[in-house]
Amino acid sequence: MRAQRGGAISFDLPNLYSRPMRRRDPQDQPAEHAVEPAPPVASADTDLDVFAHLCREKAEADRQSAEEIVKAFRRLLKRTESPELRSRAVMAALGALEPGQLPEEMLRYALKLDTGMAPVSSFRRLIPIRRQRHHLGPFKLEGPLERKAVSARFAELCGIRVPASSLETRTLDELELHPGYAFKPTNAAGARGVMLCFEEQRVFRPKEQLWTDWGESVAMSREMLDEGRIETDEWVLEELVEDVAEQGPARDVKFYCFYGRVGLVLEIVRDPETRHCWWSRDGERIATGKYGDSAFAGVGVSDADVEMVERFSAEIPAPFMRIDFLHGRNGLVFGEMGAKPARYDRFDDETDRWLGDLWLEAEGRLLNDALAGQRFEALEAAQAIH
Numbered sequence: 001m002r003a004q005r006g007g008a009i010s011f012d013l014p015n016l017y018s019r020p021m022r023r024r025d026p027q028d029q030p031a032e033h034a035v036e037p038a039p040p041v042a043s044a045d046t047d048l049d050v051f052a053h054l055c056r057e058k059a060e061a062d063r064q065s066a067e068e069i070v071k072a073f074r075r076l077l078k079r080t081e082s083p084e085l086r087s088r089a090v091m092a093a094l095g096a097l098e099p100g101q102l103p104e105e106m107l108r109y110a111l112k113l114d115t116g117m118a119p120v121s122s123f124r125r126l127i128p129i130r131r132q133r134h135h136l137g138p139f140k141l142e143g144p145l146e147r148k149a150v151s152a153r154f155a156e157l158c159g160i161r162v163p164a165s166s167l168e169t170r171t172l173d174e175l176e177l178h179p180g181y182a183f184k185p186t187n188a189a190g191a192r193g194v195m196l197c198f199e200e201q202r203v204f205r206p207k208e209q210l211w212t213d214w215g216e217s218v219a220m221s222r223e224m225l226d227e228g229r230i231e232t233d234e235w236v237l238e239e240l241v242e243d244v245a246e247q248g249p250a251r252d253v254k255f256y257c258f259y260g261r262v263g264l265v266l267e268i269v270r271d272p273e274t275r276h277c278w279w280s281r282d283g284e285r286i287a288t289g290k291y292g293d294s295a296f297a298g299v300g301v302s303d304a305d306v307e308m309v310e311r312f313s314a315e316i317p318a319p320f321m322r323i324d325f326l327h328g329r330n331g332l333v334f335g336e337m338g339a340k341p342a343r344y345d346r347f348d349d350e351t352d353r354w355l356g357d358l359w360l361e362a363e364g365r366l367l368n369d370a371l372a373g374q375r376f377e378a379l380e381a382a383q384a385i386h
Helices: 044-079 083-096 104-112 123-136 148-157 214-226 303-313 349-371 377-385
Strands: 181-185 195-199 202-205 210-212 235-239 251-257 262-269 275-280 321-328 331-338
Touching: 044 083, 044 104, 083 104, 123 349, 148 331, 148 377, 195 214, 202 214, 210 214, 251 303, 262 303, 262 349, 303 321, 303 331
Parallel strands: none
Antiparallel strands: 181 195, 181 235, 195 202, 202 210, 251 262, 251 321, 262 275, 321 331
16 A cells, blocks of 8 residues: 555555466476466455455555644644644644544644634534444434334324324235325335325336336335335325425425424425425525435425424434425425434535534533423323334
């Protein structure tokens, strides 16, 4: 491995999949029936070896680069007393180093110069940290909200409209045609297996972005069950919500919530193709570095909608939760919640830092409220029921 100027790293890795070559003297005569050595057989073990090697090389390169940055920082401190230059150096280092690579003296200078620690904030770092915190336990109060039955009951207790649904589950063979209903597996994520039935010949499958008829749609779901893409043969019926602006299934509106405050709103339509529109809390269309190739001009949500979602979010004892709604003809209808948005690592650096700041600020407010005796009674009641 060799570190190159400009930060690029060159890896001198053997090509484990290439045919080995042997040098031979031109005067050598090959044996009459000489057999060339067989190339290595590609396998999962070989792939793992290559992968592990790359990981070790990357970790070592990061360690060496961090050491060089810290050395350069110390040299700069010896050569200048300028607060401006020192401040710029600190901010550059904070943006380049992982939090665990920051030496104590650099943190001390950052606090002394009052530069703030904005480059350290990172939404993409906080998501896996949260998962590890839940793994360690014991605080998992908001975790059950990712179960649809709990979150729907919780929404009802908070005065949020939820779609009418059947209380009992059914097997796929027990499902009967009911225009005006959505048929959903109880444990499949990402709209897998969902069937939106407008009429017998007009059934929309959001996962596949496909219009089909009732019989074909049921057959497709049965195939998914047989292949294990839907784990359990349990289905519920929900009221079908039609779109606020077009004929067809309602668009999704996903609110990125930080304990009583909305940071981002993502609007998604799925027919005839999936398109995305990002909104700020104040109703301004923005770019986040994510889904830029499928952007469109959405219809947005009202100030009253945002305020309603913020009140709802304040009942959740978590610094971050994404709350999903359907935007129907009669307003927002609750869908589900998620603590780990898909592709959370795709935000650009500016958005990632901003969302990280919102998270950390929300964490502080939540801790203050908890120390002041704040109770989350609606959530406790929803968990008790389920």
